Amino acid sequence: MTQSAFAPSRRIFLGLAASGMAAAAWSGPVRAAPVKTSARVVIIGAGAGGTALVNRLIDRLDGASITIIDPSEKHLYQPGLSLVAAGLKPASYTESRTTDWLPGGITYINKAAAGIDPETRRVTTSGGQAVDYDFLVVAPGLVLDHDAIEGFSLDLVGSNGIGALYAGPEYAARTWQAASKYTEEGGVGIFTRPATEMKCAGAPLKHTFLIDDIARTAGNAGKTEIIYAANNQSLFGVPIVSEKVRMLFENRGITPAYSHVLKSIEPGSQRATFATPDGDTELEYDYLHVIPPQRAPDVIRQSGLSWADKWTDQGWVEVDRQTLRHLRYPEIFALGDVAGVPKGKTAASVKWQVPVVEDHLVAAIAGTEGTATYNGYTSCPLITRVGRAMLIEFDYQNNLTPSFPGIIAPMEELWISWLMKEVALKATYNAMLRGKA
Amino acid sequence: MKDLTFTTLIAVFEEIFGRGLFWAMVVAAVVITAAYLYVLVRDRSMSMRKFLLAQLSMPLGAIAAVLFVQLITNSGFSDIGGPIDLIVLLGVASLGAVGIAVLVYTLQSLIRSRTG
Ligand SMILES: Cc1cc2nc3c(=O)[nH]c(=O)nc-3n(C[C@H](O)[C@H](O)[C@H](O)COP(=O)(O)OP(=O)(O)OC[C@H]3O[C@@H](n4cnc5c(N)ncnc54)[C@H](O)[C@@H]3O)c2cc1C
Numbered sequence: 011m012t013q014s015a016f017a018p019s020r021r022i023f024l025g026l027a028a029s030g031m032a033a034a035a036w037s038g039p040v041r042a043a044p045v046k047t048s049a050r051v052v053i054i055g056a057g058a059g060g061t062a063l064v065n066r067l068i069d070r071l072d073g074a075s076i077t078i079i080d081p082s083e084k085h086l087y088q089p090g091l092s093l094v095a096a097g098l099k100p101a102s103y104t105e106s107r108t109t110d111w112l113p114g115g116i117t118y119i120n121k122a123a124a125g126i127d128p129e130t131r132r133v134t135t136s137g138g139q140a141v142d143y144d145f146l147v148v149a150p151g152l153v154l155d156h157d158a159i160e161g162f163s164l165d166l167v168g169s170n171g172i173g174a175l176y177a178g179p180e181y182a183a184r185t186w187q188a189a190s191k192y193t194e195e196g197g198v199g200i201f202t203r204p205a206t207e208m209k210c211a212g213a214p215l216k217h218t219f220l221i222d223d224i225a226r227t228a229g230n231a232g233k234t235e236i237i238y239a240a241n242n243q244s245l246f247g248v249p250i251v252s253e254k255v256r257m258l259f260e261n262r263g264i265t266p267a268y269s270h271v272l273k274s275i276e277p278g279s280q281r282a283t284f285a286t287p288d289g290d291t292e293l294e295y296d297y298l299h300v301i302p303p304q305r306a307p308d309v310i311r312q313s314g315l316s317w318a319d320k321w322t323d324q325g326w327v328e329v330d331r332q333t334l335r336h337l338r339y340p341e342i343f344a345l346g347d348v349a350g351v352p353k354g355k356t357a358a359s360v361k362w363q364v365p366v367v368e369d370h371l372v373a374a375i376a377g378t379e380g381t382a383t384y385n386g387y388t389s390c391p392l393i394t395r396v397g398r399a400m401l402i403e404f405d406y407q408n409n410l411t412p413s414f415p416g417i418i419a420p421m422e423e424l425w426i427s428w429l430m431k432e433v434a435l436k437a438t439y440n441a442m443l444r445g446k447a
Numbered sequence: 448m449k450d451l452t453f454t455t456l457i458a459v460f461e462e463i464f465g466r467g468l469f470w471a472m473v474v475a476a477v478v479i480t481a482a483y484l485y486v487l488v489r490d491r492s493m494s495m496r497k498f499l500l501a502q503l504s505m506p507l508g509a510i511a512a513v514l515f516v517q518l519i520t521n522s523g524f525s526d527i528g529g530p531i532d533l534i535v536l537l538g539v540a541s542l543g544a545v546g547i548a549v550l551v552y553t554l555q556s557l558i559r560s561r562t563g
Contacts, residue, residue, distance in 0.1 A: 098521050397526030413451075418531055425522060425532040432520050437462035446458035 044072035045376045052133055052141055054123040054309075055149035056080035058088075058360045058443070059346030061111045063147060063367060065445030068113045070372045076115075077141055079133065081122035083108055085443075086179065087436055089357055092213055092393065094182035095175035096220040097190055098432075101183040111443045123150065126313035128339045145371055148310060148327060149345040152209060152355075155303045160274030162300060170277045173299045175217060176209075188297060189217075193225040196233025197296025200282060202272040204303040205241040206324050209347050209355040212390035212402065214238075214301055215246065215255060221297075222262055223395035236263070237293070239270035239284060247353070248408045251392075254421050258394060267293075272300065306348050315342065317350045326350030331406065332383040333370050334363055341374070343367045351386065352406060358389035361442050387411060391431035399427040483549050486556035494556070501552040505544040512543025 051067065053060045056078050064078050090104035112118055119141070125134035126146070133141045154176055156162060166172045168184025171192065175182040192199055199221060203214040218238050225234045238245070238259065245259070245266060246252040259266055270284040270291070275298065282298055284291050304324070306316060311325035315336065318328070327344035328337050331351040336342040345367050347355045354363070363384050370380030386406030393399045401418055403411045412420045418427060441447035461469050487493070516539050517523050527533060 395526075397522035398528050419529060422529050424528045425526040426535050428522055428526065429516075429520060429535070432522070433463060434459060437459045440462040441455065441458035444458065447455045 044070055045372055046072045047074050047375050049074050049144045049375050050142060051076045051145045051147070051371070051375075052143035053078045053147045053149060054080075054126075054133065055151060055346070055348075056082075056085070056108050056112065056118070057149060057151050057346065058357045058439070059149035059151075059364060060147070061085070061108075061443045062360065062364045062445055063149070063345060064116060065111070065113055065443065066364065066368050067371070068115055069445070070368065071375065074375070075117070077117040077119060077143075078112065079119045079121060079123050079135060079141070080108055081120065081136065083120065085111060087439055089210070089431075089435055089439065091175050091179065091182040092216045092220070093432070094179060095173065095185040095189065095217060096224065096396070097186045098396065101179035103436075104179045104182070123309050126309060126315065128313060128315060128336075128342060131341070144341060145374065146342045147345055147367060147371070148315065148342065148348055150307045150310065150348055152304045152347040153307050155305055156300075158303045159272055159300060161277060162275050162302075166277050171280055171295060171297045172275075172277065173217075173297065174301070175299070176213070176301050185299070189221050189299075190224070192234070192297035193221060193228055193230060195296070196225070196230050197235070198294060199234055199236045199297040199299075200239055200267075200293060200295045201237070201299045202239045202270075202282075203241055203301050205271045206303040206305065207321065207326065207355060208301065208304045210390055211247055211355075212392045214299070216393040217299055218264060219258075219262075219392075219394045220396065221299075222264060227396070231263075235265070237265050237267050239267045239272065241269070241271050243268050248402070248404045248410075250408070250410065250421070251402055251404070254400070255392075258423075275300075304347075310348060315339070315344075321350060331386070332366075333380065334367050334384060335370055343371060351384075353386045353388045353404070354384075356388050356390055357439055357442070358403075359384075359387055361438075361447065362387040364442070385411075389413075391427055391435065393428065393431060394423045397428050398423040398425055399431050400424070401427040401430060479550055479553060482557065483553045486553055490556065497552050497555045497559075500555065501548040504547050504551045508543040508545075508547025509540035510543070511547070512539050515543075 051074055053064055060078055064076060067076060085106045085108045087104045090099055093099040094101055094104060109118065119135055121135040121137040123133050124136045131143050133143060156164060164177055164181060167174045167181045168187045171188055173185030173188045175185040201214055201218040218236065222236050225231055244252040245255040269287050272282060273285045273290065274283045281292050281294050284293065306325035310316060310327060315327050316325040327348055327350045329335055329344045329349050329351065330337060334343050334345060334349055345363055346360050366382040366384045369382035373380035389403040391399045392402050400421060400423055402420055403413060405411050410420050412418065418424065438447055513536060527536060
């Protein structure tokens with residue numbers, strides 16, 4: 011009696027335990043059933059944001075026609091460029107094929123979006139194809155305005171003591187050619203950043219710290235004079251981090267040149283001109299790292315989607331900072347670097363933005379309201395030398411928002427933070443692209 | 448980090464090692480642990496002689512694990528920057544030590560069967 015009463019309940023218990031474990035292991039957070047719809051969703055850009063979103067949308071929507079538009083055959087893992095430009099990884103480390111990350115069951119158009127008409131809800135591609143949408147997500151990243159620096163051209167990168175690691179894998183590798191020569195021969199090294207919004211505002215600092223560290227390790231610290239040209243009176247947009255960087259600079263003998271914005275260069279005589287509040291100043295360099303002004307792609311700026319009264323020289327998309335939904339066209343969302351929100355131009359931000367856009371988009375399709383919000387989360391493993399970094403995470407309010415409070419101190423130079431950058435970041439990024447993180 | 452769930456962790460590890468290698472390592476760990484439990488149950492006791500050799504191998508496993516981590520990353524002992532780094536280092540070393548001890552014990556038991 012007891013036996014037979016016990017047997018089924020034990021079986022049930024074991025069954026429950028097993029299915030519970032299986033559920034925890036395999037299905038992750040429970041998702042609602044896919045929304046049945048025939049909506050046409052168009053995504054512009056298959057970079058970090060577009061790819062991560064499309065891989066999640068296919069699980070959330072049943073019957074939707076989803077189109078993703080991107081002219082580039084290559085997908086770039088851009089956070090890796092900092093490592094390439096310090097000789098720590100080959101250029102190929104940052105490259106993969108765009109199609110490797112895209113799911114089946116969608117349409118991929120290997121062309122650029124050349125026009126967006128938000129009134130008629132139509133995107134035109136560079137191939138002349140018209141694609142109509144019910145919902146549009148713009149995620150084309152940003153463009154680097156190298157032409158804004160007079161005298162500069164990408165051909166110069168790698169020789170003449172000029173680096174420009176933002177320009178892509180090949181240029182990052184060439185940047186290392188110029189930078190490594192500098193770490194051996196020494197002289198004046200000037201590290202710049204633009205006065206516009208920029209992706210990963212920590213990257214100019216990382217390059218400065220890394221090149222200083224590599225010269226130091228080679229025993230050439232005495233030969234180098236390193237200047238960091240800041241765009242304003244701070245070294246980083248978050249005050250507490252800026253102060254920490256100031257202390258590190260002091261400690262390392264790196265000189266900050268505040269409010270020095272690169273205007274033009276003379277590669278022949280290796281002189282750079284900076285706009286400062288007191289007028290232009292000229293500095294001589296042996297190594298110059300150029301990060302140009304950054305703006306929304308033309309297709310965005312010409313479509314009338316940009317803010318009319320903010321960032322007028324840059325053209326970021328006018329969206330609600332919490333929902334990333336366009337303020338004038340509710341069927342349009344912006345994701346990633348192109349979004350007109352303060353902060354948030356990192357892949358880590360994309361990771362937090364994607365579920366928000368997904369939530370509001372799917373809700374809109376289902377005829378309800380989404381609830382998820384983006385708080386401005388931005389993160390940047392700020393490398394301070396080969397082997398150490400600070401895991402800096404913050405939000406719109408300039409609050410630090412550490413992921414591992416009490417365990418990984420955000421303002422300390424740590425090995426574990428370096429391991430995260432070197433080992434875990436690309437893996438997390440890839441998992442994000444697959445819609446799994 | 449947003450939503451650091453078990454599934455996210457698995458996805459990240461799959462990306463670090465590649466899906467095939469990651470699951471091969473998981474299977475290897477499970478097989479070795481199962482074999483260890485098997486010899487324990489089979490022999491009904493721990494053999495102290497085998498355990499001694501297993502213990503002697505522990506420092507080797509610890510050192511090997513730490514050197515392995517340093518080899519696959521651009522970092523070394525001088526990068527230890529705070530308490531958590533020390534904990535990570537000791538964690539890696541302990542994993543290596545325990546791993547090799549279990550492996551050595553199990554191998555001896557399987558090879559030399561029930562003797563000793
Ligand atoms: C040097 C460097 C270091 C960085 N380090 C970090 C870091 O440590 N941590 C971090 O979190 N982030 C870092 N980032 C930032 C991160 O890479 C970006 O914020 C992230 O890639 C933004 O994603 P996105 O989808 O908005 O744009 P992207 O990933 O740039 O993708 C945009 C896509 O849109 C496509 N596209 C462009 N124009 C069009 C068009 N007209 N039509 C259709 N498609 C178009 C492009 O081909 C591209 O594939 C770094 C960036 C750089 C450059």
